[in-house]
Amino acid sequence: MAGPVPELEDRATRCARRLCEADRVLLASHIDADGLTSAAIAAQALERAGLPFETVFEKQLDEEAIAAIAATDYDTVLFTDFGSGQLDVIGEHEDAGAFTPVIADHHQPADRDTEYHLNPLLFGIDGASELSGAGASYVLARALADLEPGVAADGGATGAAGTTTARADNRDLAALAVVGAVGDMQASGGELQGANERIVEEGVDAGVLETGKDLALYGKQTRPLPKLLEYATDVGIPGISGDEAGSLRFLEDLDLELRREDGEWRRWSGLTSEEKQTVASALVRRAVSRGVPAKKIDQLVGTSYVLSAEPVGTELRDASEFSTLLNATARYERADVGLGVCLGNRSDALERARKLLRNHRRNLSEGIDLVTREGVTHEAHLQWFHAEDRIRETIVGIVAGMAMGNEGISRSKPIVAFAEKTDDEVKVSARGTHGLVRDGLDLSTVMTEASRAVDGDGGGHDVAAGATVPAGREAEFVERADEIVGEQLS
Template identity: 30%
Template sequence: MDDTVLPSKLLTTLSQAVKIVNGHDFIHVYSHYDADGITAASIIAKTLLRAGKEFKITLFTSLNDENMNTIRSAPSECIMVTDLGASYIEQLDALKCDIIVLDHHTVEKQAKRICYANPHLYGIDGMTSGCGATMAFLFAISMSQGNWDLVQVAFAGIAGDRQHINGLKGLNIYLYEGGLERGYIKVADGSMIPPGQLISELFLSTDPYIAGVSGNADGVAALLDSAGIGREKYNKDLTEEERRKLSSLIALKLMGQGTSMQTMFELTRTRYYLKDWNMDAETLGSLLNGCGRLGLGGIGVSAGMGDTKCLSKAAELENTSKTQIMESVLSLQKNGLNQMKHIQWFDSSELGFTGMVCGIAMQFMGNPSKPTIGINRSGGTAKISSRATFGLLDKGVDLSRALKEACAAVGGSGGGHRIASGGSCPSERSDEFLANLDEIIGEQLRS
């Protein structure tokens, strides 16, 4: 690999990781269940398969005390953790087996014994410049340069974690330039118009979420009629005039519902087309994400490894996932967000898809001057998701630190990125958590 582009300490850590894996016949891989985690697991699985290793994949919705106990109780001489682990380095360090962690979330502790690679350790922002799939891919090409084709799967993870939204940065640029040079990736201009058949894709669209159109068949029909576009048309069949008119109408509707200019700009982001997959990175990321969200991450990992039957099944699952997410978003649109002084929140106990809905609400429904919090209190432990905007980060908001503090104060745990974090706490103390978080965010804004 190019040591003039990649930090030398990172290359040393990756070489150590390769040496550890080469010393074992079986590796147990633990990863996150979202698009980034599934792509990271797929990349590692394909790499291990090509190297003649046996392996097992386990996906978690988060790494918490319960799941940490699962790792402790599953004996293995070699463990790899991808897109997870930053908040449990001390506990992983205490285990006796060989462990490799490839994560990108905010660093909380330095590793003393295990092999730990994280962009933050090398002065690179893991929120914008290298995700779990990025780190998994760098490990893959450290194992063999013959794994460069897996850069396409890595880009699905980059897109799934939205690290391409405002342009590629850091480690992701290395992947892009290498993928472009080898012909695996092509770039295309972005658009507010979703790909595929417009009448169905606009109905299920949450990026953007267009009030009165998304989830509204009559609203979709009226929008297409206003643009003079036939009901059965696909995005690829639009004339330039039709494309321009439909884009303008969507932009007007988004402005009318208070969508920020930053979000409007992000909607026209560059797309990355994947040669061997015949789709762009966002589409592949969405397919794999749908599998994880529906609790069928194994299908997602197999699809990410290139299994055509699982890829077809993933497409079916994505439609189910999108439909359920739309139902949750419409319910939240109807009921609205609860407003506190510095945050806004909603109860997702009956909605589900907390993280997904939280992100949609932050961009297209809520007050852009307040972070958005979603809480699922359907069990004894409340599961929490939070989202902010880059504008809020510029004002001092750090959700990773805020959730860590607010959750810990009520007997829970939390962390992640400054712009998007998660956590958990006892459900009966969730109101206390919200009060703590509101105060912490207020302090961040004041300072």
């Protein structure tokens, strides 16, 4: 069966065959939502193919982490959602005979290649907007299943269209690939594009995904209706966004039944189609009457990605909420919890993830308040702040992105955030907007070049990237980064 991304099919098959030749595999993955879903897809594909494996997670795949991997007795290492940017270091260990790398990634490759390297950028596909790390893992998973056509990877027989066939050829893993892509901010303009669209189509055909036009607000599954509107600040509707009393008055004026029989607030996911249309139409009218630009109003509606098998009203039902739940696990050193949720643990792992999510939201809120209150420093072409040890280095980038647009924090410049990592190192996170990217911004290049200018290292995507630099050299980093951004946007 043809894979979801024909351009990658031959390379994916070659990588899959190499994995099947291994006695066992070490699976190494990144810790964000895209990394966790990448690992979960790869883990299930390996298990279904009967390949023994062990999973490890790394916050950053630096020289020390790669050396630790090389010191294990695994001859085959599968890297997911990282590895491409570290190929120069990985290649040294490969040349020394430490292990054979198989890489399923979407980040900018280092100036070296290896035989089993699956990356959309090598085939003219944008890894920042058209295929995520989870998407690359999904392409590999489909290739693994295709090596023995007609036989289910779990030993069951294949049949007509349906769940059995979807599991047999790994198309049921498309839902996790979409969660990874959404978590990696690839749904620009309100929907997934490029190769991601083909994965969505496979997920819909497999019965694990549902899509459709819907209100493009975060929290449609879990937030009470008034909170859904109050926290909807991306579009910014005067009298509703950021206004608890205003959002409630708005809803009450629509003459809707706002509470369930048990007295709890209703949620968007529990409204009828007619009720949803009533709210959406009223939001548009309010936005027009308050002078919100038409371009912003268009952003009120986007494509929704719903995981069909998950219960209505839970974080797992919506791809965006699912990805946020995952981000709340590994960023607090509990990658095992996030992986467990992805693999279907709906008891202990899910409850632990929800507790971590509550803590994550509290930390994000406090971080955003801190940055908004203390402000940022504006350079000619970028803006920055240094959180020191007051914001965790694992979430400072998320805070920076969410703070953009708040008072004194521009959306017309990329934002750079610093946070203490160790006594000797500082984490740098940078966030931009898709509009800035269209104008020429490439934060991956900015982070790579500016960090190396101060004896650090970095990389990432055009709209979001990161680096690690020596403590005390932040000013030099900012100066060089500002120069590069200026050159890109000139």
